[in-house]
Amino acid sequence: FESTPYAQWMKKVIHFGGGDDQQQQQQFLNYLNTFAGIITKPYFGANVYTFLKSTPAPIQITLADSVKNLINTGVSLMTFFGHASGSNFDVNLDAPSDYSNYGKYPMIIGDACFSGDIFEPEGEAISNTSEQFTLENPGAIAFLATDDLGVAGYLFNYTTYFYQDIDTLFWRKPIAKSLQNTIGKCYAALPSDIINTMTILEMTLNGDPAITFMAKDSLPDYAVTDTSVYFTPANVTTQLDSFKVNVVVYNLAEAVTQPVQVSVTRIFPGGQTQSYLKTFPHVYYQDTLSITMPVNNQIGVGLNKFTVSVDPNNFCKELTKVNNNLNQPASLLISSGDIVPIFPYQFAIIPTDTVTLKASTGNPNAPSRRYIFQMDTTIFFNSPWLKSQVVSSPGGVVCANQWNWQNTPPGTPFWNLHPVNNNPHRPLKLHSGEPVKFSPAQKAAVPSPAMKPIAEKPAMGAAISNANSPAAKPAQAGARPGIGEQQGMMQTVATQTPVRHVVTPPPSFLFRDSTVYYWRVMRDTNDFKDFFWEESSFQYITGKTGWAQAHYYQFDNNYYTYISSDIPHRRWLFSPTGATLQCNTYGVPLPQFWSNIGKLFATEYLLNLTTEGTGGCQATNQLMVAVIDGVSLQPWFSGNPNYQFGQANGAGNPNGCLLGNKFVFWTNNASQMTAMKNMLKAVPAGDYILIYSFVEANFKHWADTSVRSQITALGGPGSGTLASYSDTVPWIFLAKKGSPLSAMNVVGIGPLDSLHLTVNLSNNEDFGSNLSPVIGPAQHWDSLSWRQHPLVNPNRDSARLNIMGIDNSDNSTMLFRNIAPQVANMYLSSINPKIYPRLQLMEYTKDTLTHTPSQMNKWQVFFTPVPEVAVNPSILYPSQAAYFHEDTLQEGDSIKYQTVVQNISPYTMDSMAYNAWVLDGANVSHYLPVKHTKILLPGDTTMLTAKTSSLAYPGANSIWFEVNPAAQPLTRPEEYHFNNFAWENFFVQSDKINPLLDVTFDGVHILNNDIVSPHPTILITLKDLNQFLLLNSPANFAVFIRNVNTPVATPVTVGNQMTFTPAVLPDNSCKLIYTPVLTDGTYELTVQAKNSAGVMSGPNAYVIDFQVINKSMISDVMNYPNPFTTSTRFVFTLTGDQVPTYFKIQIMTVTGKVIREITKDELGPIHIGRNITEFAWDGTDRFGDRVATGLYLYRVVTSIDGQSLDHYATQADQFFTDGWGKMYMLK
Incomplete structure (x- = not known):
């Protein structure tokens, strides 16, 4: 018992209250509330569940599943206050043999007459309440109760003292110690009271007196589980401004009064993060943290993930830290009523001169609506060539077909356009099955845009050779690398047999080779005025596929460092930036650490009002060091492999300290202070160094005093001056390495001083970088082409290109470094797409003379894209399409859901896994077994199906699909994932109709006090209208019989005298046949029943008296x-x-x-x-x-x-x- 690992059940306590009438029931409840007020505080910190008798009947049957479930899942203490005989309480707790609480045994306190009478004659064992509960496997581990008559007030006094002792004075001591002290206090309170003495002497412990509550170390154990996080509301859409993230934090062990920090990090669908840090004053049993977060329509749409860390700064000593984080991030899909372009994907290179544009709706089950597509050769969509198309379509994938474009000069009202019905169920004329082809004459009749190519076609040159890069495969001069492979691939795509073959009209126009086209889509503003254009772009290069930015405005949303766009002149310029540094620290004497924990949590530094480092690590004196890059003005990260000096919060978290943008050094640790010295030496000139104290600066007692000389070298005080400062005052120091005159030294005067420093930092203006969006994923990497030119002559620019590979865990690795402009084309076939399915390009540019960056013409990566699937329920005929059984179900009915997934790409998609789950009203996900799709050819579809019972989901719920989920053995790379989800909301009507209970004696409905046979056949029948939940368990009944001359009824269970017959549909009726053998007397039969949904047959039990006379x-x-x-x-x-x-x-x-x-x-x-x-x-x-x-x-x-x-x-x-x-x- 004592060696059982700490778990939540060990802090659960159940109180049962009995009583003859309402006044006595209230009195007993008051007693129980007093006990609860003791045990919910430190050190036990219990969660108390109270169940009360509500009728004046001698015994009330307790069939509530909540009680049985609590006991089966484990409780540590059960206290009953009421009336009893030697074998039952007046609130029946069911037979202990019916429990399933193996290994999770409670102690029971029975404040009721005779319940502890274990001194029965031999042969009558297991007849009293105490012995019934202390069985070998189910039941309780100890039973404390009186073995004779008990008086309520004296039992209350005794139990109050016992609760106080196990919760405080004798916490984590054997219960025998608590009982000894309880007896002493009881007697001392009323030494001359005979009833008090009787109570003390009659309280009997049936169990091992050495058992101990929470016997392990005297420490808390804070924990979160994967079900700790839930969201309010459960379904979040872009029509909401905000939502709440709720985190339930548990304390599985000792309850102590100390603050507990909780960090919640939101990971946006695009990979951006935002962190929140909140503090509980204490967590005794459990507490819930609620954080309101903005929906953020710009980057929040899609699958958001949330990580949680309890005590991230390691302030609290605990039994273990292994349960302080979620095993898996919690997920929240933020859906949108908007529509998003998906094909061609953003910056795609397409190989054909026509294309069907495709976009996915945020809600795949949206009703039919009007959507507007536009295409132009300028991002402003205002050229004379502007094309538009209005499509009416239900949710899923909405297509703008190549033959429905209309010329729409700028200013043309959308309502003048003829809408196209995108309903795939319209009659179609089939052809022979050959791919659609256009004759030269047909193509010649199709207009092309009247404009010159923006950039020349790529001409490949010599490949790069660099000592820091892998060997690159040289490209042949004057040839397009990989064109043969790309042409072969395209031939394969062109001959794929479509899902349905139709005769199509000629396209509205043909694309011009190497031209960039912008396109956008929006829900029609006549439907809803608050929707906005969603934009994308692509480039057409004959026979090629891949990714390209080849037009000035395609570079708009790249990640620039110290470079800005001069849009009127279509150029880029250096943009020197600054940052505001703020640092706040507080003097706190070490002995006063916990009483000033709020101040210590407020110790922090910020850059541009964003907190970069907060708090410290453990309750000790320490110095925080932050290094801010002099060029990027970004802080160093303590987990970076290049920045490992021996800091307390280094990579691998050796001291349990939180990784972050500050470096922690303990002043009383020689190796730590030496590590700080080495770090200060390693910081490059031009970078900013911030040092500030946490708790006490401890100047006189630095374990390695040589660090003082490094601070002096930065422009700080001399070693002697540093050693002369008081140990207990706070300190802030800031300097730019290599510029001693920049140093700032702020020292407190008193031990409780608060220091605040605000400084503007600046960087250089002759350096910058351009980071591309992530490219891919790819099935095969082919080649790279890039072009740039100087802004002014003579050319003083220095430009270099780096290529990073991004693995399946989103880790970035440098693959090619410092590629010069002279190497304008190179093969990438040496990159393994299974290891690096995505790439990212980074251009570095520097000009110390004219201070102008190089101007990018284009960069293109040629590769074979991966397939793309999307939920598209409207693609099939109605008889085959998405299906949802009912949005309102009777409890017990099956939830049946199916929807359609389509391969919308020209590439075959291998078999994929898909998940289905029910999100219940408590925001807990219940996953069904993982299923797998078939192989999907281009344009092919497959059904996702799910079926489960609604029994466990009363109220509002939703059922979900996710196709191709991450971290599965069959996860396939895709460009988009937001359109891999489908869901339906449903409501389960709880079964509230009472089942019909019927009782006959030898086939007769008797009246009260009727005479019956000494050997009657008592037929107990239960009938229910619910056609989904069969009455198939005798546990649906509770039957008691009592001779009226005895105070407590005897439970009757299935056995020799009682048989059970389950129901068989459509007649959902089951029966018990009870054939007792009775002696002369008057008996009381009590029957209570419930259906399989837990609905009772009535508010009161069936109770009837009958007489038995054996003489004929x-x-x-x-x-x-x-x-x-x-x-x-x-x-x-x-x-x-x-x-x-x-x-x-x-x-x-x-x-x-x-x-x-x-x-x-x-x-x-x-x-x-x-x-x-x-x-x-x-x-x-x-x-x-x-x-x-x-x-x-x-x-x-x-x-x-x-x-x-x-x-x-x-x-x-x-x-x-x-x-x-x-x-x-x-x-």
Whole structure:
């Protein structure tokens, strides 16, 4: 028990409250609330669940699944306060043998009479409550309760002391220690009170007195799990301004009062990150952090991921740090009602002179809407050549076909355009299956743009040879490298058989070789005014595929460092920049660390108001060093492999310190201070160095004092001056290495001083860089071509090109370095696309004379693109298309969802995995088994299917697909992923209709206190209208029987005397057959039932009293009604366990003449107990003739196997004389 690893269940406590009436129930609840107020505080920090009795019945049946689930998942303490006999509480807890809590055993405190009486005679074991719960496998590990009568107030005092002891004084000590102290405090409080002494002596522990709560080290253990993160609302769209990220943080071990930091980092779909740091005052059991984040329509649309780290700066000592981070980032898809260009992808090179433009809607299930496509040779879309097309289409992939373009000079209203129906279900004329081809005459009739090529066709030259680069394959002069392979590839694509072959009209126009085309798409503003154009561009080069930026405006959104665009003159210029540095630090004496934790969390430095480093690492004196590059004005990262000096927060996190843009050095550690000295030596001249203290600067006691000389060399105070400063004051130092006059030295006066420094930093203006967007992914890398020219003459520019490879983990590696402009063309076939599926280009340019950067003409990377798939539910005919069973389901019904994925590219897509999951109302994802698609040829489609039960998902939910998810064995590279998702919202109506419970005794619905057989067949039937959740478990019932002379009922379970028959659809009805053997007496039968959804058969249990008399007797038989006119029946009571074998009623006149004899067979069924015959005498004689009006006499003759039955006395005996009764027939 003590060696069990800490887990959340160990801090769960259940309280049960009983009581005879409302006043007593409230009193017991007050007692339990007092206990809860103790144990929820340090050191236990429990989460208390309270369940209360709500009826005055002697016993209330507890069938709530929440109680059983809690016990089965584990609780450490269960306390009951109420009434009990030796075998049951007045709130029934179900049989412990029904629990499934192996290895997660609670201690039980029973504040109730006799519940701890373990001193039963041999042969009656497991008969009392204590022994029922301390079983070998299920149940409890210890049971503390009184073995005799208990008085509520004294039990409350005893338990209060015990709670205080296990939570504080004797925390993590054996419970025997707590019990000893509890007994001492109880006696000392009321030493002369006999009831107090009785309570102390009668409290009995059934269990090992050495067991200990939370026996491991006295430390907290903060944790997050993959279900800790949820979002509000669950579905986020661009129509919202913001959303909330909620993070549940747990403490699995000791509860202590200390602040706990939580870092949440949002990773945008494009890879950008944004971090948030929040602080809890404490976490005893669990707490929830909520952060409001903007949707950010510009970069937030798509799959956002969120990482969480608890105590990222390692301020808190814990049992372990392994559970302080999510195993996998939490994901949130931010969907958009907008439409995004996807093919040709941004900056694509296409090989053909016609193309069908394709765009994906943010919501693949969007209804049919109008979308506007435009194409032009300028990014401003205002040339006379401007083409437009309006398409009406449902959600998914929307296409602008090559034959539907209309000339639209600038200013043409969109409503003047003829919309094209993009519905693929319109009638189509099939042809022979050959690819569509156009004759030279047809192509000659198609207009081309009247403009000159923007850039000349690439002419390949000699390849680069560089000592720092891999050997490059030389290209043949005057040839396009790889053209043969590209032509062969295109021939393969051209002969692919389309999914459906149609006769198409000739294209509206043909592209001009090497020309860049801009295109854009937008939802029609007549539908919704707040949508904006989404733009893309491509270049047509005959027979080539790849990526290119070959027009000035294509470079607009590159990542520039110290370079800006001069748009009116279509050129680039150097743009020297600056940065504002702020540093805040606070003096805090080390002994006051925890009381000033808020100040220490506020210790930070910022660049341009962005926090780059905050807090420190562990509760010790330390110096923070930040290095800011003098050119980029970007800080060094402590995890960079090139910057490992031995800092506390270095790569590999050797000291559990958070990596970041600051370097941590502990002043009392000689190796750390030596590492700081070595770092200051290694910083290049021109870079800025910031040093500031965390907690105390500790000037006099630096473990390696030689670091002082390095600070002096930077322009700081001399070694003697540094050593003369007070240890306890804060400190900030800033200098630009190589410029001693730039040094700034700020020293506090007192130990609680606050220091704040704000400085403007500047860089040079003769250097800059141009970083391309990520290129690819690629199936095969072919070649590179790039051109640039100087802005002014004579040429003093220095330009170099680097090529970085990006692996599948988004790590960037330099593949080719310092490529000179003279090497304008080179092969890239040596790059393995399986290792580096994506590339990125970086141009460095420098000009110290004219201060102008080189001007980029173009850079082009030729390669074979990867296939691209997209959710496109409208592509197939309606009978084959997306399907969703119901958006409103009855609980138990199946959730059935299917949608369509299409290969929208000209390349074959291999088999892919796809995930399906249900996102429930608590924002928890429930994944279904992973499935796989078939191989998809160009244009081919496949179905994604999912089916699961709705039983576990009451309320609002959604079901999701993700095709080609990351980190799967069959993950295939793609250009886009946002259009690989599909979802539908649905609502599960909880089953709230009560099932019908029916109980009969030997086939009869008895009345209260009726007599029944000593061996009755009690049929308990439960019928439910739900056709999806079968009644197939005896656990749906709770049956108790009690002799009214005993205080507590006995539970009845399936066994020798009870059998269960499950339901079979369509009649969802199950039954229990209970055949007890009963002695004489009055009994109470209690039955409660629920359906498979947990809905009870009624607010109250079925309760009925009945009598058992084993001796066979019969009461006087009365006729009813009496007098009568048309007919009369016979009423009587039988006792015993057998009905008479002979039964005859004789009716005669007052003169003694028998006019009618009624036999047992005529009377119909009779049974033990109260009988009313089915037979009714209609006043006729044995010949069928009606007798005269008047008075008649009758008697009953009965026997069982020849033995007559004794008389059973009733109040009706006064109307009989020696067994003779009278009846009167009226006209």
